[in-house]
Structures are given as structure tokens and as C-alpha cells.
Amino acid sequence: LKVFALIASIMMGALLIYSTADMPSWGDPDSPASRHVSPRYIEKSMEETEVPNLVTSVLADYRGYDTLGETTVIFSAGMAVILLLRRRRRDDS
Amino acid sequence: MIVEYRSVIVATICRVLAPFLQIYSLYVIMHGHSSPGGGFQGGVIMGASFILLVIALGREEVLQRMSERANDIFASLGVFIYAAIGLTCLLLGANYLDYSILPFPGASPEKARYLGMLGIEIGVGIAVMAIMVSIFLNLLGSENPSEEADGIHRQ
Numbered sequence: 001l002k003v004f005a006l007i008a009s010i011m012m013g014a015l016l017i018y019s020t021a022d023m024p025s026w027g028d029p030d031s032p033a034s035r036h037v038s039p040r041y042i043e044k045s046m047e048e049t050e051v052p053n054l055v056t057s058v059l060a061d062y063r064g065y066d067t068l069g070e071t072t073v074i075f076s077a078g079m080a081v082i083l084l085l086r087r088r089r090r091d092d093s
Numbered sequence: 094m095i096v097e098y099r100s101v102i103v104a105t106i107c108r109v110l111a112p113f114l115q116i117y118s119l120y121v122i123m124h125g126h127s128s129p130g131g132g133f134q135g136g137v138i139m140g141a142s143f144i145l146l147v148i149a150l151g152r153e154e155v156l157q158r159m160s161e162r163a164n165d166i167f168a169s170l171g172v173f174i175y176a177a178i179g180l181t182c183l184l185l186g187a188n189y190l191d192y193s194i195l196p197f198p199g200a201s202p203e204k205a206r207y208l209g210m211l212g213i214e215i216g217v218g219i220a221v222m223a224i225m226v227s228i229f230l231n232l233l234g235s236e237n238p239s240e241e242a243d244g245i246h247r248q
Contacts, residue, residue: 049206052127060210064190071217075172078224085231
């Protein structure tokens with residue numbers, strides 16, 4: 001079974017390495033990722049939000065829902081730590 | 094066993110340093126619109142100032158000024174501010190988290206988006222600060238060994 005797992009992971013790795021050949025080169029301005037949304041943000045962010053920092057306007061406005069999720073993740077982590085580690089004072093035990 | 098060691102130099106320097114850290118964290122939050130920074134970074138710096146005080150002065154002395162209960166309320170309040178601003182936009186007839194509809198007096202829709210972003214950054218900052226301090230305090234446990242043993246026994 002170990003041999004089978006090894007063969008499977010090698011095949012998967014080979015497939016992934018093979019598929020990287022089709023990826024656009026690093027920082028390619030003609031890649032699909034930088035042809036549609038990015039120019040729109042770069043050109044319109046200042047006049048639409050009046051925020052000079054592009055990162056902030058993307059983080060908090062265009063991708064605001066994502067940032068809400070990030071904040072909720074941090075909140076959940078804190079609540080999990082409180083639930084697991086906080087010493088509670090119980091009088092009934 | 095970690096024994097308590099009080100150094101006047103360390104305690105004084107941390108006491109002096111903490112307000113500057115807190116002012117700087119407020120600057121990072123408020124100035125995130127035009128320079129690197131924002132709610133997460135500013136919140137972490139603010140949390141670090143409290144953690145520094147806990148390390149230097151001891152847990153109890155800091156908890157007298159900012160109780161764990163208040164800290165929990167801050168953690169929930171930060172996420173609540175964020176979600177409530179989004180929900181206000183929804184109630185006013187726009188999409189969720191579309192700040193351009195927020196009724197700031199004398200503000201264009203663009204300025205309203207600017208101010209709405211500032212609001213959620215403040216919410217993120219409060220939440221991150223409280224969660225950092227809360228995780229640290231809970232990992233730290235109690236300073237008093239007898240109280241610690243008592244707590245384990247009772248659980």
C-alpha cells in the first residue's frame with residue numbers, strides 16, 4: 001500500500017510540474033489575472049473611494065466581505081482559546 | 094518554575110513606552126488610508142503594548158485597569174462594528190458593505206466610502222487588539238500557583 005501511495009504522489013507531482021509549463025510568466029502584464037480586475041482597481045480606485053492607498057481600498061471596500069471573514073476567523077480563534085483554556089469559577093462542583 | 098523578578102528599570106521603561114506604542118497604533122489605524130497600515134496592523138501594535146505591560150508589570154496589575162470581561166466585550170464589539178456597518182448599508186438599500194450609501198453629513202458617495210472604510214478598520218483594530226490580549230492572557234494562566242491548582246482541581 002505504501003508503494004501505491006508513493007506512485008500516486010509521484011504521478012500527482014509530475015502532473016502538477018507538467019501543468020506549471022502552461023502558467024503565465026511571473027509578473028506578465030498580459031496574463032488573465034492582470035488584464036481584467038487589476039486595471040479596473042488601479043484606474044478607478046482613487047475616483048471611486050478617494051483613498052490614496054490602493055491596498056486599503058481593495059482590502060476594505062472591493063474585497064470587504066473577505067476581510068469580514070478574516071476578522072471572524074480571528075474572533076473564532078480567540079473564542080476557541082477562551083473556551084479551552086480559561087479557568088472558570090464554578091460553585092456547583 | 095518561573096520566579097517573579099521585579100526590575101525597576103524594566104518596569105519603568107515599559108510603563109513609559111506603552112503610551113507611545115498605543116498612540117502609534119492609533120496612528121497606524123487612522124493613517125492606513127494613505128500609508129501602509131490598517132486595522133490588523135494597528136490592532137496588533139495596540140495588543141502588543143498591553144502584552145508588554147503584562148510581561149513587565151504582572152498580570153494582576155494590568156487586569157485592574159482592563160479586566161478580562163471588558164476585553165471580551167471589546168473582541169465582540171470590533172466584529173460587531175464591522176458587521177453592523179455592513180448591515181446598515183443593507184438596510185439603507187444598497188448591497189452588503191457598500192459604504193457609498195452611508196448617510197455621512199455633507200459627504201459625497203466617494204467620501205462616504207472613505208469614511209465607511211475607516212469605520213471598519215477601527216472595528217478590525219478593536220477586535221484584533223482584544224483577541225491578541227485575550228489569547229495571551231489565557232495562555233499565560235494564573236500568576237498565583239495555589240489559584241492555578243485550585244482551578245485545575247475544580248475543572
